[in-house]
Amino acid sequence: MTGPLMDEKDLTAKARIRNVALTRYAREGEDRVSMRSIAADAGVTVGLVQHHFxxxxxxxxxxxxxxxxxxVRALATVPTQGDPRAxxxxxxxxxxxxxxxxxxxxDYMRRVLLNPSTEANPLLTRLTELTRSEIVKLRAAGIASPDRSEAEQTVSLMMQQLGRLFLQPMADAMxxxxxxxxxxxxxxxxxRVDYPSTS
Structure with a gap:
């Protein structure tokens, strides 16, 4: 799978603008980055940024x-067949x-998903819904057990996939x-996420 920041000569202007925004937002935060500076880094006019976005x-x-x-593309590389643990x-x-x-x-995800703001977090909402829908597919395929709630399985799966993302830098520094x-x-x-026994 090709990374989003592929060779600039292979990108459309729209993709180049988006990639500059990703890089700048990850490094500085969205609030500190102007559309004018994104346009300049992407080598386009502000009008073109506004036209596309x-x-x-x-x-x-x-x-x-x-x-x-x-x-989605990363998950799609793994067939939902075989040993559930594997x-x-x-x-x-x-x-x-x-x-x-x-x-x-x-870096973008760390900045956005760990933001203590009480406002709705669209990225977290979308990743949570993606994970929940994957749980439904895995249940239908006999990979995920129906013995636990979708909510428990969704949180557990997201922590397995994203928890290291947030904790690894602290572990590295220590x-x-x-x-x-x-x-x-x-x-x-x-x-790993453990839930108290209900029995």
Whole structure:
């Protein structure tokens, strides 16, 4: 799967604008980036940015469409057949690899999904709904158990796929502080969600 920030000469102006927005929003935050500066970085006029996206909200929506699309495409690389544990592990790995290959996307998600604002978070809403719909498919395929609620399975799956995204930088910083020579293997996190027993 080709990354969203492919060679600039292969991109349309619209995709180039969106990619500049993703990179700048990831680095600085949407509020600090003007449409004029995005246009300048993309080598286009502000009028062309407005033509393609309307306003900053439309541009942000395009960035988030890209992120959701890459999640969908990563999950689609794994067939929903076979041993349930193997399928689950392969799907999580596909998402992890996709995110590892797209650092600007990861930085954007960290900035947006960890925002303590009480306002609705469209990206979180869309990723949650995508995950819930995947749970429905996995249940139908006999991969996910129907013994737990969709809500529990959705939260668990999102934490498995995205939890490392948020916690790994903290673990890396602690590791760098504690290990001088790097001889020991640096830990890679796995996140598990436990629910209290209802019995």
């Amino acid at each position: 309307g306003n900053k909200e439309g541009l942000r929506d395009a960035v988030e469409d890209l992120i959701v699309d890459y999640h 399928v689950s592990d392969a799907r999580n790995l596909a998402v992890h690899r996709m995110l590892d290959a797209n650092p600007a996307m990861v 590791w760098d502080q504690l290990v001088d020579d790097g001889a020991d293997q640096q830990p890679r996190l796995r996140v």
